[in-house]
Amino acid sequence: MTENESTGEEAVPTATLPLDAWHRAKGGRMVEFAGYWMPIQYEGIMAEHLWVRENAGLFDVSHMGQLSLSGEDVAAALEALVPGDIAGLKPWRMRYSLLLGDDGGILDDLMITNEGDQFAVVVNGAVKWEDIGHLRENLPDDVTLNHNEDYGLLALQGPKAAEALARLVPECADMVFMQAARATWNGHAIGLSRSGYTGEDGFEISLPNEVLAAFADALCAMDAVKPIGLGARDSLRLEAGLPLYGHDLNEEIDPIEGDLGFAISKRRREEGGFPGAARILGHLADGSARKRVGLLVDGKLPVREGAKLFDGEEEIGVVTSGGFAPSVGAPIAMGYVPRDHAVPGTAIAAEVRGKRVPCTVAAMPFIPHHYVRKQGG
Incomplete structure (x- = not known):
């Protein structure tokens, strides 16, 4: 060093x-x-x-963190930290979930897999050491965490x-x-x-x-x-409309603001019991003040992270990711806007080098997903 x-x-x-x-x-x-x-x-x-x-x-x-959790009632221990139904996760199935701070802000997004004899958790590389520290501090002593370096x-x-x-x-x-x-x-x-x-x-x-x-x-x-x-x-x-932690998601944004309500499983919506449940379930019921949205950009000038978003002369939000989309053939972006500006088709503008670039709020993904799902479901 x-x-x-x-x-x-x-x-x-x-x-x-x-x-x-x-x-x-x-x-x-x-x-x-x-x-x-x-x-x-x-x-x-x-x-x-x-x-x-x-x-x-x-x-x-390989920069991502590969963790293994084993011991008594690992699913319940994880459910105290994430909003997903981990107890209901069948062996050899996986679920996208969110590691939440006490106020419901997102500390990381992650993948959890039931491997039968243990749970595998893959966390983002940029915050893996913080995640490991958070898990070690908050998991019960009878749960063993291994970092598979x-x-x-x-x-x-x-x-x-x-x-x-x-x-x-x-x-x-x-x-x-x-x-x-x-x-x-x-x-x-x-x-x-x-x-x-x-x-x-x-x-x-x-x-x-x-x-x-x-x-x-x-x-x-x-x-x-x-x-x-x-x-x-x-x-x-x-x-594909997929957020990147540290850019589109952070500890100040909750799952509803981040347009990740699907990660809150039905049983957890009914029972709560996860960090920030009051804030998150309140936003789920009544809507959040801001929301992550997709943006189609007019012209060829890319709109990058950090660009301010405007409705007329009023600054309303910020771009969190953006660039040229080769498969779309045009610049695209995602960012946060007030709820009343989050409807697809809403016209706003981004500021790039002092110039206002017209943008249109768009549904995500920008191109269809091509996942191979179970037949009939």
């Missing part, structure tokens, strides 16, 4: 992923993100984005993902969206889930760090698969 002269604090060096050398050998342009050196692009963001929409892209998301995480996304992955892990072929499984590859235990953050069909694969490169090589040897960087991951998730 080195000392930061301006603050007197020790500066934490940027960490490297287990696949750091692999990314560099593939031509990845590395940038700092969530405390790690990560590839922002290989061939180019536009080309990589469109490749994922038409083929299969391989993302390294010896495992990396890959995401294979796109319409050809299932066909490609099935050549290496045949078990994946029969899975559906938000289903998980354990499997083996070349004698190594791996975890699978049919999930992802691009809006496309795809999988996340948890593997021991020592076999990540070999597995990535085996996938990228297929014509349908290419490595994809952070830049396209961001534009893909934006088109």
Whole structure:
């Protein structure tokens, strides 16, 4: 560590992923993100984005925190911290949920999987240490939390993902969206889930760090698969209307303001018992003062995070994510506006370099999701 002269604090060096050398050998342009050196692009963001929409892209998301929780009544312990129905989660099913602060603000969004003998929790890389501290402090002593740092995480996304992955892990072929499984590859235990953050069909694969490169090589040897960087991951998730923690969500925003009411399960709406339940259930019943919305931008000028939103001369909100959307063919954004401006079709404007850019509130996702769901349901 080195000392930061301006603050007197020790500066934490940027960490490297287990696949750091692999990314560099593939031509990845590395940038700092969530405390790690990560590839922002290989061939180019536009080309990589469109490749994922038409083929299969391989993302390294090993910066995310992979946790395992075991012990007596883990589901009840988790339900004291999140608004989802964890007790009702069937084995090898997963649920998107939210780690909530005492006032109902979102500390992180995460994925929870019932693995039968334990619960797996995947948290965002930028706040994983805060999440781990929060969980350790608030979970009962008889619940054991393990941080699986010896495992990396890959995401294979796109319409050809299932066909490609099935050549290496045949078990994946029969899975559906938000289903998980354990499997083996070349004698190594791996975890699978049919999930992802691009809006496309795809999988996340948890593997021991020592076999990540070999597995990535085996996938990228297929014509349908290419490595994809952070830049396209961001534009893909934006088109899919998926919020990014630390940008579109934070500890001041509750689930209703964040347009994530679906994450509050029916039983929890009736029973409460989660942090900030009074605030959240009040907003659920009566509406919140502000809401996360999608924005279609007129013209070709991208509207970026931090841009102020206006109705005439009145400042009404802020953009939290934005950029050019390759599959839409135009700039898009998401941000927060008052409830009475949140109706799709509402005309507002964003301020970009002193200029007002017309925008229209739009329903999300901007392009349809292509998840493979259980037939008949």
